[in-house]
Amino acid sequence: MKALVINCTLKRSPEPSNTDALAGVVVERLEQSGVDVDVVRAVDLPIEPGVVSEPVREGDAWPLVHDKLLDSEILVIASPTWLGRPSSIAQRVLERMDAMLSETDEEGRPVAYNRVAGVVVTGNEDGAHHVISEISGALADIGYTIPGQAWTYWHLGPGPGPDYLDEERGRDWSHRTGRAMADNLHGVARALAERPVGPPPG
Template identity: 75%
Template sequence: MVEQLRKDGVDVDVLRAVDLDIAPGGTSEPVDDGDAWPGVHARLLESQILVIASPTWLGGPSSVAQRVLERVDAMLSETDEEGRPGAYNRVAGVVVTGNEDGAHHVIDEITRGLEDIGCTIPGQAWTYWNQGPGPGPSFLDAERGHDWSRSTGRAMSANMLGVARALAARPRGPPPP
Protein backbone atom coordinates (compact mmCIF):
# COMPACT_ATOMS: atom_id res chain seq x y z
CA MET A 1 0.00 0.00 0.00
CA VAL A 2 2.75 2.48 0.93
CA GLU A 3 4.71 1.47 -2.17
CA GLN A 4 1.65 2.08 -4.38
CA LEU A 5 0.93 5.49 -2.85
CA ARG A 6 4.55 6.51 -3.40
CA LYS A 7 4.36 5.22 -6.98
CA ASP A 8 1.35 7.51 -7.44
CA GLY A 9 3.38 10.51 -6.24
CA VAL A 10 2.08 10.69 -2.68
CA ASP A 11 4.46 11.77 0.09
CA VAL A 12 4.10 9.03 2.68
CA ASP A 13 5.14 9.50 6.29
CA VAL A 14 5.13 6.33 8.40
CA LEU A 15 4.82 6.63 12.17
CA ARG A 16 4.92 3.60 14.42
CA ALA A 17 2.75 4.51 17.40
CA VAL A 18 4.10 1.50 19.28
CA ASP A 19 7.53 3.20 19.25
CA LEU A 20 6.17 6.49 20.64
CA ASP A 21 5.18 7.55 24.14
CA ILE A 22 1.52 8.35 23.50
CA ALA A 23 -0.28 9.03 26.75
CA PRO A 24 -3.94 8.06 27.15
CA GLY A 25 -6.51 10.80 26.90
CA GLY A 26 -9.00 12.58 24.69
CA THR A 27 -7.02 15.73 23.94
CA SER A 28 -4.55 16.93 21.35
CA GLU A 29 -2.62 18.77 24.05
CA PRO A 30 0.18 16.97 25.92
CA VAL A 31 -1.14 14.83 28.76
CA ASP A 32 2.22 14.57 30.52
CA ASP A 33 5.89 15.30 29.98
CA GLY A 34 7.18 13.31 27.05
CA ASP A 35 3.74 12.78 25.48
CA ALA A 36 4.46 12.38 21.76
CA TRP A 37 0.88 12.97 20.66
CA PRO A 38 1.11 16.74 19.98
CA GLY A 39 3.76 16.05 17.32
CA VAL A 40 1.66 13.25 15.82
CA HIS A 41 -1.38 15.54 15.86
CA ALA A 42 0.51 18.24 13.97
CA ARG A 43 1.46 15.72 11.30
CA LEU A 44 -2.15 14.53 11.05
CA LEU A 45 -3.29 18.10 10.43
CA GLU A 46 -0.87 18.29 7.50
CA SER A 47 -2.09 15.00 5.99
CA GLN A 48 -4.92 14.08 3.68
CA ILE A 49 -4.78 10.32 4.18
CA LEU A 50 -4.56 8.47 7.50
CA VAL A 51 -4.00 4.72 7.70
CA ILE A 52 -4.12 2.95 11.03
CA ALA A 53 -2.42 -0.43 11.15
CA SER A 54 -3.05 -2.93 13.92
CA PRO A 55 -2.49 -6.55 14.67
CA THR A 56 -5.46 -8.63 15.71
CA TRP A 57 -5.24 -9.08 19.48
CA LEU A 58 -7.81 -11.38 21.07
CA GLY A 59 -10.07 -10.74 18.08
CA GLY A 60 -9.88 -6.94 18.34
CA PRO A 61 -7.58 -4.00 17.60
CA SER A 62 -4.43 -3.61 19.66
CA SER A 63 -4.43 -1.32 22.68
CA VAL A 64 -1.98 0.95 20.83
CA ALA A 65 -4.40 1.34 17.88
CA GLN A 66 -7.20 2.03 20.37
CA ARG A 67 -5.08 4.69 22.09
CA VAL A 68 -4.42 6.39 18.73
CA LEU A 69 -8.18 6.42 18.03
CA GLU A 70 -8.82 7.92 21.48
CA ARG A 71 -6.38 10.72 20.80
CA VAL A 72 -7.64 11.29 17.23
CA ASP A 73 -11.13 11.61 18.75
CA ALA A 74 -10.11 15.02 20.12
CA MET A 75 -10.04 16.30 16.54
CA LEU A 76 -13.84 16.14 16.51
CA SER A 77 -14.00 19.19 18.78
CA GLU A 78 -11.28 21.08 16.88
CA THR A 79 -12.33 23.15 13.89
CA ASP A 80 -10.54 24.78 11.00
CA GLU A 81 -11.04 28.37 9.84
CA GLU A 82 -14.28 27.36 8.08
CA GLY A 83 -15.76 25.57 11.09
CA ARG A 84 -15.10 22.02 9.91
CA PRO A 85 -14.07 19.40 12.48
CA GLY A 86 -10.36 18.56 12.33
CA ALA A 87 -10.81 15.18 10.66
CA TYR A 88 -13.05 16.47 7.87
CA ASN A 89 -11.68 16.15 4.34
CA ARG A 90 -9.29 13.45 5.46
CA VAL A 91 -9.47 9.97 4.02
CA ALA A 92 -8.71 6.96 6.17
CA GLY A 93 -8.05 3.26 5.81
CA VAL A 94 -6.92 0.24 7.83
CA VAL A 95 -4.23 -2.42 7.60
CA VAL A 96 -4.54 -5.49 9.84
CA THR A 97 -2.18 -8.38 10.46
CA GLY A 98 -2.50 -11.30 12.78
CA ASN A 99 -2.25 -14.97 13.50
CA GLU A 100 -5.90 -15.34 14.44
CA ASP A 101 -9.31 -14.72 12.97
CA GLY A 102 -10.87 -11.33 13.42
CA ALA A 103 -9.35 -9.09 10.74
CA HIS A 104 -12.76 -7.93 9.52
CA HIS A 105 -13.83 -7.17 13.07
CA VAL A 106 -10.68 -5.08 13.62
CA ILE A 107 -11.32 -3.25 10.32
CA ASP A 108 -14.90 -2.56 11.43
CA GLU A 109 -13.84 -1.27 14.85
CA ILE A 110 -11.18 1.08 13.51
CA THR A 111 -13.19 2.39 10.54
CA ARG A 112 -16.22 3.01 12.76
CA GLY A 113 -14.08 5.13 15.06
CA LEU A 114 -12.57 7.05 12.17
CA GLU A 115 -16.00 7.65 10.63
CA ASP A 116 -17.34 8.86 13.98
CA ILE A 117 -14.79 11.65 14.03
CA GLY A 118 -15.41 12.75 10.45
CA CYS A 119 -12.91 10.88 8.29
CA THR A 120 -14.12 9.68 4.91
CA ILE A 121 -13.68 5.94 4.39
CA PRO A 122 -13.77 4.88 0.72
CA GLY A 123 -15.04 1.45 -0.23
CA GLN A 124 -12.41 -1.24 0.23
CA ALA A 125 -10.01 1.02 2.11
CA TRP A 126 -8.40 -1.86 3.90
CA THR A 127 -6.15 -4.82 3.51
CA TYR A 128 -5.16 -7.57 5.87
CA TRP A 129 -2.97 -10.57 6.28
CA ASN A 130 -4.21 -13.29 8.56
CA GLN A 131 -2.49 -16.57 9.23
CA GLY A 132 -5.63 -18.05 10.82
CA PRO A 133 -6.37 -19.16 14.36
CA GLY A 134 -3.61 -20.13 16.72
CA PRO A 135 0.06 -19.30 16.79
CA GLY A 136 1.97 -19.02 13.56
CA PRO A 137 4.51 -17.08 11.58
CA SER A 138 4.33 -13.35 10.99
CA PHE A 139 3.82 -11.80 7.54
CA LEU A 140 7.57 -11.40 7.05
CA ASP A 141 8.21 -15.04 7.98
CA ALA A 142 5.54 -16.63 5.79
CA GLU A 143 4.72 -16.68 2.09
CA ARG A 144 1.02 -17.58 2.23
CA GLY A 145 -1.45 -14.84 1.33
CA HIS A 146 1.06 -12.18 0.34
CA ASP A 147 -0.23 -11.76 -3.23
CA TRP A 148 -3.80 -11.22 -2.06
CA SER A 149 -2.75 -8.81 0.71
CA ARG A 150 -0.59 -6.81 -1.67
CA SER A 151 -3.31 -6.74 -4.34
CA THR A 152 -5.94 -5.48 -1.88
CA GLY A 153 -3.36 -3.00 -0.58
CA ARG A 154 -2.94 -1.58 -4.08
CA ALA A 155 -6.73 -1.35 -4.49
CA MET A 156 -6.95 0.31 -1.07
CA SER A 157 -4.34 2.86 -2.13
CA ALA A 158 -6.14 3.66 -5.39
CA ASN A 159 -9.48 4.05 -3.61
CA MET A 160 -8.09 6.29 -0.87
CA LEU A 161 -6.13 8.42 -3.33
CA GLY A 162 -9.12 8.86 -5.64
CA VAL A 163 -11.33 10.05 -2.79
CA ALA A 164 -8.56 12.25 -1.33
CA ARG A 165 -8.16 13.95 -4.72
CA ALA A 166 -11.92 14.44 -5.00
CA LEU A 167 -12.09 15.99 -1.52
CA ALA A 168 -9.12 18.24 -2.31
CA ALA A 169 -10.91 19.48 -5.43
CA ARG A 170 -14.25 19.83 -3.67
CA PRO A 171 -13.87 19.87 0.14
CA ARG A 172 -16.78 19.10 2.43
CA GLY A 173 -18.14 22.17 4.16
CA PRO A 174 -18.83 22.42 7.88
CA PRO A 175 -21.71 20.39 9.30
CA PRO A 176 -25.07 22.20 9.37
CA PRO A 177 -25.79 24.09 12.60
Template identity: 70%
Template sequence: MKALFVSCTLKPSPAPSNTEALASVVADALTARGVTVEHVRLADLDVPPGVVTDLGDGDQWPGVHEKLLESEILVVVTPTWVGRPSSIAQRMLERMDAMLSETADDGTPVAYNRVAGVVVTGNEDGAHHVISEISGGLADIGYTVPGQAWTYWNQGPGPGDEYPDTEHGHEWSASTGRLMAHNLHAVASALAAHPVPAPEQ
Protein backbone atom coordinates in the same frame (compact mmCIF):
# COMPACT_ATOMS: atom_id res chain seq x y z
CA MET B 1 -0.74 15.14 -1.17
CA LYS B 2 0.54 13.53 2.02
CA ALA B 3 -0.18 10.19 3.69
CA LEU B 4 0.58 9.33 7.31
CA PHE B 5 0.98 5.68 8.30
CA VAL B 6 0.48 5.27 12.05
CA SER B 7 1.84 1.93 13.22
CA CYS B 8 0.17 0.48 16.30
CA THR B 9 2.47 -2.51 16.64
CA LEU B 10 3.33 -3.34 20.24
CA LYS B 11 7.01 -3.64 19.30
CA PRO B 12 9.28 -0.61 19.73
CA SER B 13 11.95 0.01 17.10
CA PRO B 14 14.14 -1.53 15.85
CA ALA B 15 12.09 -4.74 16.15
CA PRO B 16 10.54 -5.63 12.79
CA SER B 17 6.76 -5.38 12.46
CA ASN B 18 4.81 -7.90 10.39
CA THR B 19 1.98 -5.42 9.84
CA GLU B 20 4.36 -2.70 8.71
CA ALA B 21 5.75 -5.15 6.14
CA LEU B 22 2.30 -5.47 4.56
CA ALA B 23 1.66 -1.73 4.93
CA SER B 24 4.74 -1.06 2.80
CA VAL B 25 2.80 -2.43 -0.20
CA VAL B 26 0.18 0.28 0.30
CA ALA B 27 2.82 2.94 0.92
CA ASP B 28 4.67 2.02 -2.29
CA ALA B 29 1.44 2.19 -4.29
CA LEU B 30 0.66 5.64 -2.89
CA THR B 31 4.20 6.83 -3.56
CA ALA B 32 3.81 5.69 -7.17
CA ARG B 33 0.82 8.06 -7.38
CA GLY B 34 2.93 11.00 -6.23
CA VAL B 35 1.87 10.91 -2.59
CA THR B 36 4.45 11.82 0.06
CA VAL B 37 4.42 9.08 2.70
CA GLU B 38 5.51 9.37 6.34
CA HIS B 39 5.57 6.62 8.98
CA VAL B 40 5.12 6.93 12.75
CA ARG B 41 5.43 4.03 15.21
CA LEU B 42 3.53 4.91 18.37
CA ALA B 43 5.40 2.33 20.48
CA ASP B 44 8.49 4.54 20.06
CA LEU B 45 6.73 7.55 21.59
CA ASP B 46 5.45 8.53 25.01
CA VAL B 47 1.69 8.70 24.37
CA PRO B 48 -0.18 8.47 27.68
CA PRO B 49 -3.89 7.67 27.85
CA GLY B 50 -6.34 10.54 27.53
CA VAL B 51 -8.92 12.21 25.32
CA VAL B 52 -7.32 15.61 24.78
CA THR B 53 -4.73 16.66 22.21
CA ASP B 54 -2.05 17.80 24.64
CA LEU B 55 -1.54 16.38 28.13
CA GLY B 56 1.44 18.59 28.86
CA ASP B 57 5.08 17.85 29.68
CA GLY B 58 6.39 14.65 28.13
CA ASP B 59 3.32 13.94 25.99
CA GLN B 60 4.45 13.23 22.43
CA TRP B 61 0.96 12.91 20.95
CA PRO B 62 0.80 16.61 19.90
CA GLY B 63 3.53 15.93 17.33
CA VAL B 64 1.48 13.06 15.88
CA HIS B 65 -1.62 15.26 15.91
CA GLU B 66 0.26 17.88 13.88
CA LYS B 67 1.23 15.23 11.32
CA LEU B 68 -2.43 14.12 11.10
CA LEU B 69 -3.45 17.67 10.23
CA GLU B 70 -0.73 17.86 7.58
CA SER B 71 -1.96 14.68 5.85
CA GLU B 72 -4.91 14.09 3.56
CA ILE B 73 -4.58 10.30 3.93
CA LEU B 74 -4.31 8.30 7.15
CA VAL B 75 -3.46 4.61 7.23
CA VAL B 76 -3.76 2.87 10.58
CA VAL B 77 -1.48 -0.17 10.83
CA THR B 78 -2.34 -2.67 13.59
CA PRO B 79 -1.82 -6.31 14.46
CA THR B 80 -4.67 -8.45 15.75
CA TRP B 81 -4.46 -9.39 19.44
CA VAL B 82 -7.12 -11.66 20.98
CA GLY B 83 -9.32 -10.85 17.99
CA ARG B 84 -9.13 -7.09 18.54
CA PRO B 85 -7.03 -4.07 17.55
CA SER B 86 -3.86 -3.62 19.55
CA SER B 87 -4.08 -1.63 22.78
CA ILE B 88 -1.99 1.06 21.11
CA ALA B 89 -4.56 1.36 18.30
CA GLN B 90 -7.29 1.87 20.90
CA ARG B 91 -5.19 4.54 22.61
CA MET B 92 -4.67 6.26 19.26
CA LEU B 93 -8.45 6.47 18.71
CA GLU B 94 -8.95 7.77 22.25
CA ARG B 95 -6.41 10.55 21.71
CA MET B 96 -7.95 11.37 18.31
CA ASP B 97 -11.32 11.82 20.05
CA ALA B 98 -10.27 15.41 20.79
CA MET B 99 -10.46 16.14 17.05
CA LEU B 100 -14.26 15.97 17.30
CA SER B 101 -14.27 19.44 18.86
CA GLU B 102 -11.45 20.94 16.77
CA THR B 103 -12.27 23.05 13.71
CA ALA B 104 -10.42 24.82 10.94
CA ASP B 105 -10.66 28.61 10.58
CA ASP B 106 -13.81 28.28 8.45
CA GLY B 107 -15.53 26.09 11.03
CA THR B 108 -14.98 22.79 9.24
CA PRO B 109 -14.16 19.91 11.64
CA VAL B 110 -10.45 19.18 11.25
CA ALA B 111 -10.93 15.53 10.25
CA TYR B 112 -13.28 16.42 7.38
CA ASN B 113 -11.92 16.11 3.83
CA ARG B 114 -9.39 13.50 4.93
CA VAL B 115 -9.54 9.82 4.11
CA ALA B 116 -8.47 6.81 6.12
CA GLY B 117 -7.83 3.10 5.73
CA VAL B 118 -6.60 0.14 7.77
CA VAL B 119 -3.89 -2.54 7.42
CA VAL B 120 -4.11 -5.61 9.69
CA THR B 121 -2.08 -8.78 10.19
CA GLY B 122 -2.26 -11.67 12.63
CA ASN B 123 -1.92 -15.44 12.57
CA GLU B 124 -5.46 -15.87 13.88
CA ASP B 125 -8.81 -14.66 12.58
CA GLY B 126 -10.32 -11.34 13.59
CA ALA B 127 -9.14 -9.02 10.81
CA HIS B 128 -12.63 -7.97 9.71
CA HIS B 129 -13.55 -7.15 13.29
CA VAL B 130 -10.40 -5.05 13.69
CA ILE B 131 -11.06 -3.24 10.40
CA SER B 132 -14.64 -2.51 11.50
CA GLU B 133 -13.59 -1.13 14.89
CA ILE B 134 -10.87 1.12 13.50
CA SER B 135 -12.91 2.28 10.49
CA GLY B 136 -15.95 2.99 12.65
CA GLY B 137 -13.92 5.04 15.09
CA LEU B 138 -12.28 7.07 12.33
CA ALA B 139 -15.65 7.73 10.67
CA ASP B 140 -17.01 8.95 14.03
CA ILE B 141 -14.09 11.38 14.28
CA GLY B 142 -14.90 12.75 10.81
CA TYR B 143 -12.67 10.88 8.38
CA THR B 144 -14.05 9.57 5.11
CA VAL B 145 -13.44 5.83 4.82
CA PRO B 146 -13.71 4.82 1.14
CA GLY B 147 -15.05 1.47 0.06
CA GLN B 148 -12.40 -1.26 0.25
CA ALA B 149 -9.90 0.95 2.04
CA TRP B 150 -8.23 -1.94 3.86
CA THR B 151 -6.09 -4.98 3.42
CA TYR B 152 -5.16 -7.77 5.80
CA TRP B 153 -3.29 -11.02 6.14
CA ASN B 154 -3.71 -13.93 8.54
CA GLN B 155 -2.36 -17.44 8.65
CA GLY B 156 -5.58 -18.99 9.89
CA PRO B 157 -6.82 -20.27 13.25
CA GLY B 158 -4.30 -21.08 15.94
CA PRO B 159 -0.57 -20.40 16.06
CA GLY B 160 1.46 -20.48 12.88
CA ASP B 161 3.89 -18.62 10.64
CA GLU B 162 4.02 -14.85 10.69
CA TYR B 163 3.62 -12.71 7.57
CA PRO B 164 7.32 -12.49 6.59
CA ASP B 165 7.87 -16.24 7.16
CA THR B 166 5.55 -17.54 4.44
CA GLU B 167 4.21 -16.69 1.00
CA HIS B 168 0.75 -17.90 2.00
CA GLY B 169 -1.87 -15.32 1.02
CA HIS B 170 0.65 -12.63 0.04
CA GLU B 171 -0.61 -12.22 -3.52
CA TRP B 172 -4.17 -11.50 -2.37
CA SER B 173 -3.08 -9.19 0.46
CA ALA B 174 -0.78 -7.24 -1.87
CA SER B 175 -3.33 -6.84 -4.67
CA THR B 176 -5.94 -5.75 -2.12
CA GLY B 177 -3.42 -3.31 -0.66
CA ARG B 178 -2.78 -1.78 -4.08
CA LEU B 179 -6.53 -1.42 -4.61
CA MET B 180 -6.77 0.19 -1.18
CA ALA B 181 -4.14 2.76 -2.22
CA HIS B 182 -6.03 3.44 -5.45
CA ASN B 183 -9.29 4.07 -3.60
CA LEU B 184 -7.70 6.23 -0.90
CA HIS B 185 -5.96 8.39 -3.49
CA ALA B 186 -9.05 8.69 -5.69
CA VAL B 187 -11.36 9.77 -2.87
CA ALA B 188 -8.76 12.11 -1.35
CA SER B 189 -8.37 13.75 -4.77
CA ALA B 190 -12.15 14.09 -5.12
CA LEU B 191 -12.43 15.72 -1.68
CA ALA B 192 -9.57 18.10 -2.51
CA ALA B 193 -11.46 19.21 -5.62
CA HIS B 194 -14.88 19.30 -3.94
CA PRO B 195 -14.42 19.56 -0.16
CA VAL B 196 -17.17 19.02 2.34
CA PRO B 197 -18.10 22.54 3.51
CA ALA B 198 -18.35 23.68 7.08
CA PRO B 199 -21.69 22.71 8.65
CA GLU B 200 -24.38 25.38 8.66
CA GLN B 201 -24.91 26.93 12.07
Protein backbone atom coordinates in the same frame (compact mmCIF):
# COMPACT_ATOMS: atom_id res chain seq x y z
CA MET C 1 -0.60 15.33 -1.27
CA LYS C 2 0.53 13.84 2.04
CA ALA C 3 -0.24 10.60 3.85
CA LEU C 4 0.43 9.51 7.41
CA VAL C 5 0.74 5.84 8.34
CA ILE C 6 0.53 5.10 12.07
CA ASN C 7 1.90 1.64 12.76
CA CYS C 8 0.36 0.36 15.98
CA THR C 9 2.56 -2.70 16.41
CA LEU C 10 3.61 -3.62 19.94
CA LYS C 11 7.20 -4.10 18.74
CA ARG C 12 9.65 -1.28 19.29
CA SER C 13 12.17 -0.30 16.62
CA PRO C 14 14.33 -1.81 15.24
CA GLU C 15 12.50 -5.11 15.84
CA PRO C 16 10.93 -6.35 12.58
CA SER C 17 7.19 -5.69 12.40
CA ASN C 18 4.77 -7.79 10.35
CA THR C 19 2.35 -4.88 10.37
CA ASP C 20 5.00 -2.51 9.07
CA ALA C 21 5.88 -4.94 6.28
CA LEU C 22 2.31 -5.17 4.96
CA ALA C 23 1.72 -1.43 5.40
CA GLY C 24 4.82 -0.97 3.27
CA VAL C 25 2.91 -2.31 0.25
CA VAL C 26 0.38 0.52 0.65
CA VAL C 27 3.15 3.05 1.25
CA GLU C 28 4.97 2.00 -1.92
CA ARG C 29 1.82 2.33 -4.03
CA LEU C 30 0.99 5.76 -2.60
CA GLU C 31 4.52 6.95 -3.26
CA GLN C 32 4.30 5.67 -6.84
CA SER C 33 1.26 7.95 -7.19
CA GLY C 34 3.29 10.95 -6.02
CA VAL C 35 2.04 11.01 -2.42
CA ASP C 36 4.51 12.08 0.27
CA VAL C 37 4.22 9.40 2.98
CA ASP C 38 5.32 9.67 6.61
CA VAL C 39 5.36 6.51 8.77
CA VAL C 40 5.16 6.67 12.56
CA ARG C 41 5.67 3.65 14.83
CA ALA C 42 3.55 4.80 17.75
CA VAL C 43 5.06 2.45 20.34
CA ASP C 44 8.42 4.22 19.90
CA LEU C 45 6.89 7.50 21.08
CA PRO C 46 5.92 8.51 24.63
CA ILE C 47 2.22 8.90 23.86
CA GLU C 48 0.35 9.34 27.12
CA PRO C 49 -3.19 8.02 27.66
CA GLY C 50 -5.87 10.65 27.35
CA VAL C 51 -8.52 12.21 25.12
CA VAL C 52 -6.97 15.61 24.40
CA SER C 53 -4.71 16.94 21.64
CA GLU C 54 -2.60 18.97 24.06
CA PRO C 55 0.23 17.31 25.99
CA VAL C 56 -1.03 15.36 29.00
CA ARG C 57 2.32 15.82 30.72
CA GLU C 58 5.77 17.05 29.85
CA GLY C 59 7.33 14.95 27.10
CA ASP C 60 4.01 13.68 25.73
CA ALA C 61 4.61 13.10 22.00
CA TRP C 62 0.96 13.14 20.92
CA PRO C 63 0.92 16.82 19.85
CA LEU C 64 3.61 15.98 17.28
CA VAL C 65 1.44 13.17 15.87
CA HIS C 66 -1.62 15.44 15.95
CA ASP C 67 0.26 18.00 13.83
CA LYS C 68 1.10 15.25 11.33
CA LEU C 69 -2.58 14.26 11.18
CA LEU C 70 -3.60 17.82 10.34
CA ASP C 71 -0.86 18.02 7.71
CA SER C 72 -2.06 14.87 5.87
CA GLU C 73 -4.98 14.26 3.55
CA ILE C 74 -4.63 10.47 3.86
CA LEU C 75 -4.39 8.44 7.07
CA VAL C 76 -3.66 4.74 7.41
CA ILE C 77 -3.95 3.02 10.78
CA ALA C 78 -2.04 -0.28 10.77
CA SER C 79 -2.60 -2.72 13.62
CA PRO C 80 -1.86 -6.31 14.55
CA THR C 81 -4.65 -8.46 15.93
CA TRP C 82 -4.51 -9.60 19.54
CA LEU C 83 -7.38 -11.66 20.99
CA GLY C 84 -9.36 -10.74 17.89
CA ARG C 85 -9.10 -7.02 18.62
CA PRO C 86 -6.95 -4.02 17.63
CA SER C 87 -3.73 -3.59 19.57
CA SER C 88 -3.66 -1.53 22.76
CA ILE C 89 -1.47 0.98 20.89
CA ALA C 90 -4.18 1.41 18.24
CA GLN C 91 -6.73 2.00 20.98
CA ARG C 92 -4.54 4.65 22.59
CA VAL C 93 -4.08 6.43 19.25
CA LEU C 94 -7.84 6.45 18.63
CA GLU C 95 -8.52 7.70 22.17
CA ARG C 96 -6.18 10.65 21.61
CA MET C 97 -7.84 11.30 18.24
CA ASP C 98 -11.19 11.56 20.05
CA ALA C 99 -10.33 15.20 20.78
CA MET C 100 -10.57 15.94 17.06
CA LEU C 101 -14.35 15.57 17.34
CA SER C 102 -14.50 19.06 18.86
CA GLU C 103 -11.79 20.68 16.69
CA THR C 104 -12.89 22.67 13.66
CA ASP C 105 -11.21 24.45 10.77
CA GLU C 106 -11.66 28.09 9.84
CA GLU C 107 -14.89 27.25 8.00
CA GLY C 108 -16.42 25.43 10.94
CA ARG C 109 -15.86 21.91 9.65
CA PRO C 110 -14.54 19.14 11.92
CA VAL C 111 -10.82 18.97 11.20
CA ALA C 112 -11.05 15.41 9.88
CA TYR C 113 -13.50 16.43 7.15
CA ASN C 114 -12.15 16.11 3.60
CA ARG C 115 -9.51 13.64 4.75
CA VAL C 116 -9.61 9.94 3.97
CA ALA C 117 -8.56 6.95 6.05
CA GLY C 118 -7.96 3.23 5.71
CA VAL C 119 -6.81 0.26 7.76
CA VAL C 120 -4.09 -2.40 7.50
CA VAL C 121 -4.31 -5.48 9.74
CA THR C 122 -2.02 -8.45 10.33
CA GLY C 123 -2.15 -11.46 12.61
CA ASN C 124 -1.81 -15.24 12.71
CA GLU C 125 -5.34 -15.66 14.05
CA ASP C 126 -8.76 -14.72 12.72
CA GLY C 127 -10.55 -11.46 13.51
CA ALA C 128 -9.27 -9.15 10.76
CA HIS C 129 -12.70 -7.94 9.67
CA HIS C 130 -13.60 -7.15 13.27
CA VAL C 131 -10.44 -5.07 13.70
CA ILE C 132 -11.06 -3.28 10.38
CA SER C 133 -14.64 -2.51 11.44
CA GLU C 134 -13.64 -1.17 14.87
CA ILE C 135 -10.93 1.13 13.54
CA SER C 136 -12.89 2.25 10.46
CA GLY C 137 -15.94 3.00 12.58
CA ALA C 138 -13.93 5.13 14.99
CA LEU C 139 -12.28 7.06 12.16
CA ALA C 140 -15.66 7.68 10.51
CA ASP C 141 -17.01 8.99 13.83
CA ILE C 142 -14.12 11.45 14.00
CA GLY C 143 -15.02 12.72 10.52
CA TYR C 144 -12.75 10.87 8.12
CA THR C 145 -14.13 9.63 4.83
CA ILE C 146 -13.65 5.87 4.46
CA PRO C 147 -13.57 4.93 0.76
CA GLY C 148 -14.82 1.57 -0.43
CA GLN C 149 -12.26 -1.21 0.09
CA ALA C 150 -9.86 1.05 1.98
CA TRP C 151 -8.27 -1.86 3.81
CA THR C 152 -6.06 -4.86 3.45
CA TYR C 153 -5.14 -7.64 5.82
CA TRP C 154 -3.12 -10.83 6.17
CA HIS C 155 -4.44 -13.54 8.47
CA LEU C 156 -4.15 -17.31 8.42
CA GLY C 157 -6.81 -18.01 11.05
CA PRO C 158 -8.40 -19.66 12.77
CA GLY C 159 -5.97 -20.38 15.54
CA PRO C 160 -2.28 -19.56 15.95
CA GLY C 161 0.19 -19.96 13.12
CA PRO C 162 3.17 -18.39 11.36
CA ASP C 163 3.66 -14.64 11.03
CA TYR C 164 3.37 -12.63 7.82
CA LEU C 165 7.15 -12.28 7.51
CA ASP C 166 7.56 -16.06 7.87
CA GLU C 167 4.84 -17.23 5.48
CA GLU C 168 4.25 -16.69 1.74
CA ARG C 169 0.66 -18.00 1.70
CA GLY C 170 -1.91 -15.27 1.17
CA ARG C 171 0.59 -12.54 0.43
CA ASP C 172 -0.40 -12.08 -3.23
CA TRP C 173 -4.01 -11.38 -2.28
CA SER C 174 -3.01 -9.05 0.56
CA HIS C 175 -0.64 -7.14 -1.71
CA ARG C 176 -3.21 -6.76 -4.51
CA THR C 177 -5.77 -5.56 -1.98
CA GLY C 178 -3.20 -3.18 -0.48
CA ARG C 179 -2.46 -1.62 -3.85
CA ALA C 180 -6.20 -1.25 -4.53
CA MET C 181 -6.58 0.32 -1.07
CA ALA C 182 -3.88 2.88 -1.86
CA ASP C 183 -5.49 3.74 -5.21
CA ASN C 184 -8.92 4.16 -3.62
CA LEU C 185 -7.57 6.35 -0.82
CA HIS C 186 -5.67 8.55 -3.27
CA GLY C 187 -8.59 8.79 -5.70
CA VAL C 188 -11.12 9.85 -3.08
CA ALA C 189 -8.64 12.25 -1.46
CA ARG C 190 -8.15 13.95 -4.84
CA ALA C 191 -11.92 14.15 -5.35
CA LEU C 192 -12.42 15.76 -1.93
CA ALA C 193 -9.62 18.23 -2.64
CA GLU C 194 -11.42 19.30 -5.82
CA ARG C 195 -14.91 19.37 -4.26
CA PRO C 196 -14.59 19.57 -0.48
CA VAL C 197 -17.46 18.76 1.85
CA GLY C 198 -18.85 21.86 3.56
CA PRO C 199 -19.47 22.34 7.28
CA PRO C 200 -22.37 20.43 8.85
CA PRO C 201 -25.70 22.26 9.30
CA GLY C 202 -25.82 24.54 12.30
